[in-house]
Amino acid sequence: MNRKIKKATTHVIQNEGLIFEKSSPGKKGYKLPELDVPEVNPSQVLGNAARADLGNMPEVSEIEIIRHFTRISTWNYGVDTGLYPLGSCTMKYNPRINEIVARLDGLANAHPYQPEKVSQGALLILQALRKALMEICGMEAITLQPAAGAHGELTGILLVRAYLQSQGNPRKKILIPDSAHGTNPATAAIAGYEVENLKSNAHGMVDIPSLEAQMNEDVAALMVTNPNTVGLFEQEIHKVAEIVHRKGGLVYMDGANMNALVGKVRPGDFGIDVMHLNLHKTFSTPHGGGGPGSGPVACKKIMEPFLPIPVVVTKKDGTLGFDYDRPQSIGRVRAFYGNFGMHVRALAYIMANGRDGLVQTTEDAVLNANYIRKKLDGVYELPYSTPSMHEVVFSDHKQTAKGIKTGDIAKRLIDYGFHPYTVSFPMIVHGALMIEPTESESLEEMDLFIDAMKNIAEECENTPEVVLSAPHTTRIGRLDETRAARQPILRWKPQAQSAKGD
Numbered sequence: 153m154n155r156k157i158k159k160a161t162t163h164v165i166q167n168e169g170l171i172f173e174k175s176s177p178g179k180k181g182y183k184l185p186e187l188d189v190p191e192v193n194p195s196q197v198l199g200n201a202a203r204a205d206l207g208n209m210p211e212v213s214e215i216e217i218i219r220h221f222t223r224i225s226t227w228n229y230g231v232d233t234g235l236y237p238l239g240s241c242t243m244k245y246n247p248r249i250n251e252i253v254a255r256l257d258g259l260a261n262a263h264p265y266q267p268e269k270v271s272q273g274a275l276l277i278l279q280a281l282r283k284a285l286m287e288i289c290g291m292e293a294i295t296l297q298p299a300a301g302a303h304g305e306l307t308g309i310l311l312v313r314a315y316l317q318s319q320g321n322p323r324k325k326i327l328i329p330d331s332a333h334g335t336n337p338a339t340a341a342i343a344g345y346e347v348e349n350l351k352s353n354a355h356g357m358v359d360i361p362s363l364e365a366q367m368n369e370d371v372a373a374l375m376v377t378n379p380n381t382v383g384l385f386e387q388e389i390h391k392v393a394e395i396v397h398r399k400g401g402l403v404y405m406d407g408a409n410m411n412a413l414v415g416k417v418r419p420g421d422f423g424i425d426v427m428h429l430n431l432h433k434t435f436s437t438p439h440g441g442g443g444p445g446s447g448p449v450a451c452k453k454i455m456e457p458f459l460p461i462p463v464v465v466t467k468k469d470g471t472l473g474f475d476y477d478r479p480q481s482i483g484r485v486r487a488f489y490g491n492f493g494m495h496v497r498a499l500a501y502i503m504a505n506g507r508d509g510l511v512q513t514t515e516d517a518v519l520n521a522n523y524i525r526k527k528l529d530g531v532y533e534l535p536y537s538t539p540s541m542h543e544v545v546f547s548d549h550k551q552t553a554k555g556i557k558t559g560d561i562a563k564r565l566i567d568y569g570f571h572p573y574t575v576s577f578p579m580i581v582h583g584a585l586m587i588e589p590t591e592s593e594s595l596e597e598m599d600l601f602i603d604a605m606k607n608i609a610e611e612c613e614n615t616p617e618v619v620l621s622a623p624h625t626t627r628i629g630r631l632d633e634t635r636a637a638r639q640p641i642l643r644w645k646p647q648a649q650s651a652k653g654d
């Protein structure tokens with residue numbers, strides 16, 4: 153191992169077999185009380201659905217099963233373990249206070265069918281979050297229902313479609329810059345639109361002459377991400393919006409990168425008509441692992457009549473309630489009111505920070521990305537000279553001479569004790585290394601990361617084989633990723649059976 157590695161020199165590597173492999177006949181992890189009712193043959197109750205033979209079930213003791221699952225639970229790398237620089241994902245720290253608040257009995261056990269009069273606290277939370285997010289976005293209406301960013305995109309584009317149809321002006325196309333996240337074209341296509349690609353210019357931004365040439369009365373909307381996926385602020389966003397509006401189109405903003413803007417500028421003020429937020433990115437609710445997300449959609453007044461039902465309103469008697477009587481609504485996009493637990497966490501985060509805290513967060517996120525950019529400039533190639541916002545994208549151009557690609561560098565980073573950055577995205581940068589430290593990181597942790605990245609660059613020069621065969625310190629070495637994706641083996645079978653190829 154390289155002596156210069158500072159972050160992690162050795163890992164505790166306890167490998168672990170499958171629970172089936174630990175099994176020995178007759179062991180049990182439970183003890184049931186003696187049966188004091190007549191025994192029934194399962195097939196009498198379940199008929200053909202009853203299984204006489206349960207196949208191979210692991211037989212282990214209680215401590216064996218506890219240790220097995222406890223050990224494998226420590227294998228995950230998370231933001232609670234160290235820097236998680238996965239660009240585009242905003243893997244920021246989720247303060248524990250959010251969790252405490254979301255677990256309060258009255259909130260965690262609230263039932264969606266509970267009458268409005270005993271749900272005033274929960275309704276107040278929804279109302280307070282809506283107001284805070286509208287203020288942050290510079291928008292006049294909002295729905296909290298969508299369960300993820302991509303789901304918010306679909307909701308937003310359905311609002312655009314409903315609005316244009318109500319104007320007797322249905323259109324068929326959506327323009328999307330080539331730097332966009334893959335969910336944007338997928339959303340437009342699922343909503344029934346033709347997708348038209350818009351080129352980026354040499355600065356990595358929307359190319360104004362191309363937009364002028366492509367914008368016409370067939371275009372319902374432009375979907376733009378700002379800052380865009382290269383981490384650059386669309387400096388001519390006013391002009392972009394004006395070109396789209398002049399031809400009667402609307403501007404949708406993918407707000408997944410709001411971590412760079414909160415408290416500094418408001419999309420509603422720079423010409424955006426409708427946008428989504430990723431509460432699980434910008435507003436510090438847990439992220440990933442298939443857990444619930446939340447993708448509220450904020451819009452201008454003109455789209456308010458089309459918002460999903462129900463909408464939280466203040467009733468005549470001053471109490472809060474849900475309004476379902478909205479004939480122009482696009483309908484529901486999610487059961488009940490969205491992922492309420494995420495709303496509680498996001499509001500806790502916003503209130504704990506306050507206005508000045510949110511501004512500081514934004515400034516720190518941008519400062520951290522630019523610190524890493526400055527320290528690694530020249531070590532890795534920077535494809536655009538435009539200043540970065542909350543994330544920085546390098547390319548592997550300098551390393552490809554030795555046959556090393558971004559994916560190899562990312563694998564080597566694991567040996568230094570870090571989660572990899574985002575590999576090969578965005579696609580407009582060939583061999584991209586996309587790094588987003590977020591505001592959560594201390595100078596010390598970022599310096600360790602920078603140190604690791606510099607060391608790897610040296611290794612690329614001097615000992616490329618070490619990088620090409622990384623990772624070396626993990627339980628499992630480099631996988632054949634294509635095969636793992638195409639021929640996954642997801643079920644354990646006893647050897648005799650798997651030999652038969654069943």
Ligand SMILES: *Cc1c(COP(=O)(O)O)cnc(C)c1O
Pocket residue numbers: 240241300301302303333335377381406408409430445447
């Ligand atoms: C994360 C992300 C999305 C999708 O959000 P999900 O919550 O994962 O559906 C869309 N656009 C951008 C730019 C993103 O970073």
